[in-house]
Amino acid sequence: MADDDRTLIARCLQGRVEAFGELVRRYQDRLYNAVYRFLGNAEDARDVVQEAFLSAFRSLRRFRGGSQFFTWLYRIAINHAVDCKRRSKPVRALSEADQDHPKPEPADPSVFANPDWQLQRLEEDERLQQALSQLSSEYRMVLILRDIDELSYEQIADILDIPLGTVRSRLHRARLELRRLLEQMEKDSSSSSVFAPELKR
Amino acid sequence: MTDAEKQLLTGLVDGALSVEEKERAEALLRSSPEAQQLFAALMNDSLRLKYLRREQLGDAFAAHMVQLARREVAEVARRRLWPLYWRKWASVAVAAVVLPFIAWGTFLLLRQLVSPPGLNFVEENRQARQPEPSIPESSAAQDSVNPAGHQHWLTVLGQLEQTGRQLGEHAARFVEESLSPLGSALTSAWRDVEPLVLGDWQPAIPALSEPIVLTSPVRDIGRNSFRTLELHLPPLLGWERFGRAEVQTVLAQGQFLVLDISCRDGERTWERIHQALRSLKIPTGLDDRLPSFWKRRQSTVYFVYIENLSAEQVGEFLLALHREDTRPGAKAHTEPQIRSLLVQPVQAEGRQRLADLLGLPVGALPELASPKPPSTSSEPNLQDDTLRKLEQVARGQPIRRPITQALAFSPLRYPASKQIHQFRQQRGQPRQDAYHLILLLRPER
Numbered sequence: 001m002a003d004d005d006r007t008l009i010a011r012c013l014q015g016r017v018e019a020f021g022e023l024v025r026r027y028q029d030r031l032y033n034a035v036y037r038f039l040g041n042a043e044d045a046r047d048v049v050q051e052a053f054l055s056a057f058r059s060l061r062r063f064r065g066g067s068q069f070f071t072w073l074y075r076i077a078i079n080h081a082v083d084c085k086r087r088s089k090p091v092r093a094l095s096e097a098d099q100d101h102p103k104p105e106p107a108d109p110s111v112f113a114n115p116d117w118q119l120q121r122l123e124e125d126e127r128l129q130q131a132l133s134q135l136s137s138e139y140r141m142v143l144i145l146r147d148i149d150e151l152s153y154e155q156i157a158d159i160l161d162i163p164l165g166t167v168r169s170r171l172h173r174a175r176l177e178l179r180r181l182l183e184q185m186e187k188d189s190s191s192s193s194v195f196a197p198e199l200k201r
Numbered sequence: 202m203t204d205a206e207k208q209l210l211t212g213l214v215d216g217a218l219s220v221e222e223k224e225r226a227e228a229l230l231r232s233s234p235e236a237q238q239l240f241a242a243l244m245n246d247s248l249r250l251k252y253l254r255r256e257q258l259g260d261a262f263a264a265h266m267v268q269l270a271r272r273e274v275a276e277v278a279r280r281r282l283w284p285l286y287w288r289k290w291a292s293v294a295v296a297a298v299v300l301p302f303i304a305w306g307t308f309l310l311l312r313q314l315v316s317p318p319g320l321n322f323v324e325e326n327r328q329a330r331q332p333e334p335s336i337p338e339s340s341a342a343q344d345s346v347n348p349a350g351h352q353h354w355l356t357v358l359g360q361l362e363q364t365g366r367q368l369g370e371h372a373a374r375f376v377e378e379s380l381s382p383l384g385s386a387l388t389s390a391w392r393d394v395e396p397l398v399l400g401d402w403q404p405a406i407p408a409l410s411e412p413i414v415l416t417s418p419v420r421d422i423g424r425n426s427f428r429t430l431e432l433h434l435p436p437l438l439g440w441e442r443f444g445r446a447e448v449q450t451v452l453a454q455g456q457f458l459v460l461d462i463s464c465r466d467g468e469r470t471w472e473r474i475h476q477a478l479r480s481l482k483i484p485t486g487l488d489d490r491l492p493s494f495w496k497r498r499q500s501t502v503y504f505v506y507i508e509n510l511s512a513e514q515v516g517e518f519l520l521a522l523h524r525e526d527t528r529p530g531a532k533a534h535t536e537p538q539i540r541s542l543l544v545q546p547v548q549a550e551g552r553q554r555l556a557d558l559l560g561l562p563v564g565a566l567p568e569l570a571s572p573k574p575p576s577t578s579s580e581p582n583l584q585d586d587t588l589r590k591l592e593q594v595a596r597g598q599p600i601r602r603p604i605t606q607a608l609a610f611s612p613l614r615y616p617a618s619k620q621i622h623q624f625r626q627q628r629g630q631p632r633q634d635a636y637h638l639i640l641l642l643r644p645e646r
Contacts, residue, residue, distance in 0.1 A: 017270045021267035021270075032256060033255055037253065046258070046262075050265075054269060125253055129253075143250065147247050147250035147251050148250055148251065153215075153217060168212070168215075169208075171215060172207070179243060179246055
């Protein structure tokens with residue numbers, strides 16, 4: 001565990017709520033992005049992250065420091081996300097969800113200043129998110145942790161509480177499944193574009 | 202392709218193969234176009250996931266969480282104090298229930314005092330002795346009935362006391378029975394709550410009856426309580442007077458380096474870098490997405506990766522770049538573009554990121570090495586080089602001569618552009634004794 005985290009946790013246990021705020025600030029975006037990609041809904045993701053932080057705060061005394069703080073936090077957040085997924089209604093597409101809620105600013109706004117580029121990127125993001133949403137929860141989570149959060153196999157095994165071999169085999173199957181879904185979507189979109197001029201007429 | 206072969210490819214994408222597995226995967230990639238296609242697609246998917254739009258919750262979220270945490274702390278403190286309040290209020294409640302009975306008892310007593318039963322007894326006697334009305338009543342006759350009245354009074358008082366006690370017991374039992382489920386519920390609820398940090402809530406401090414003087418023994422004066430913190434910052438080199446001394450500083454940092462360059466205009470800086478590379482006859486590729494950014498006047502960070510340079514070439518390149526950039530001219534756009542250089546050796550994370558961006562396995566990039574004194578010789582380490590070639594021949598791999606080349610590309614690229622494909626095809630195994638530079642350009646506009 002990082003020394004900084006340890007210091008902040010110790011301060012938090014001494015009763016300084018501001019130290020907890022610092023921990024939140026440190027991990028909120030990572031956690032939010034992972035949960036957002038898992039649930040596909042900005043509002044639910046925000047609620048889940050909030051719940052996860054509160055649960056962590058409530059049981060901070062129980063955190064023994066055996067694992068890294070953020071893997072412990074991830075485990076809590078994933079449990080909440082899975083619960084939320086179970087009881088929530090079917091997932092809406094990201095674009096639909098984003099109409100209801102203001103979109104958070106991207107990390108580097110200058111990069112996306114051009115409308116064409118922004119549109120293209122949004123389309124690609126949406127297609128990828130759709131493919132992700134069609135994966136099973138197990139495959140989706142393992143891909144998010146590996147590719148979006150860039151966690152090691154050991155960290156993923158620790159968070160999901162599964163053996164290393166299972167991480168590897170799940171990742172293998174998840175990658176092939178995602179490829180199959182993306183190919184299928186590309187095929188569908190190309191076949192629909194063939195008919196598009198006729199439809200216009 | 203078999204599932205085992207596919208597993209090798211997914212493992213290669215993750216960079217999680219053993220040396221032997223990696224060799225098998227690379228052999229598979231050399232021999233099978235289908236495997237190459239699948240690997241490229243998987244790698245591309247992985248990169249697309251990696252560069253998915255990132256959202257930010259902002260400082261407001263952290264502030265909101267702090268507020269929630271404070272509320273949580275206050276709630277726990279309130280729960281913790283509740284049993285104390287309960288005990289205090291329970292005694293008040295018992296008193297409130299018992300007091301009316303006591304008042305009623307007192308009322309009965311007073312009533313008895315105002316009209317004592319002894320007088321009633323005399324009145325009854327008087328009525329019974331109606332036929333002798335002429336006989337006057339004496340005070341002695343009254344006195345003679347008083348002992349019986351006192352006796353009665355004692356009995357009444359005894360009964361009253363007994364009734365009051367019984368009522369009090371009933372009331373106490375009633376209060377206890379009605380409140381005990383609440384008490385046990387509170388106790389169990391408290392048991393469920395994790396004893397939390399009390400946060401900013403502070404218990405009331407009792408007032409001190411007498412002033413207390415706190416003294417501290419002087420013990421630690423001899424001990425040095427200051428620790429020295431040593432910071433090793435990477436060298437930040439100014440550009441105005443960039444010369445041979447600065448080149449030596451760059452070379453001393455290691456052989457696989459990041460030159461973090463802050464500059465005015467991205468496109469004009471690239472023109473100067475390109476000129477400097479051309480003067481050294483180094484083949485150069487430019488990712489076609491970058492000119493489109495520049496055409497739209499869009500400021501973007503970008504990379505220039507230059508592989509397999511000798512120490513002399515590094516020096517010549519940097520000095521040529523300085524010459525190109527500081528060449529005097531009449532027009533405003535000929536003013537120097539580069540402001541400063543921050544030099545750092547490439548770390549494992551940076552190496553991984555570069556491999557991701559170029560779509561190469563990490564092992565295909567130069568190894569990370571510790572800094573060493575600058576070498577003035579451009580001769581490669583022949584012994585190592587020959588051994589490596591012999592190993593490649595033994596494995597049946599073709600020997601590809603490492604070439605010096607450069608590539609400018611955007612970190613936002615996906616899928617891989619034509620120029621990146623070309624760069625990958627042309628490059629051989631990097632020379633271990635050569636220098637490799639990643640120029641990270643951060644334009645202001």
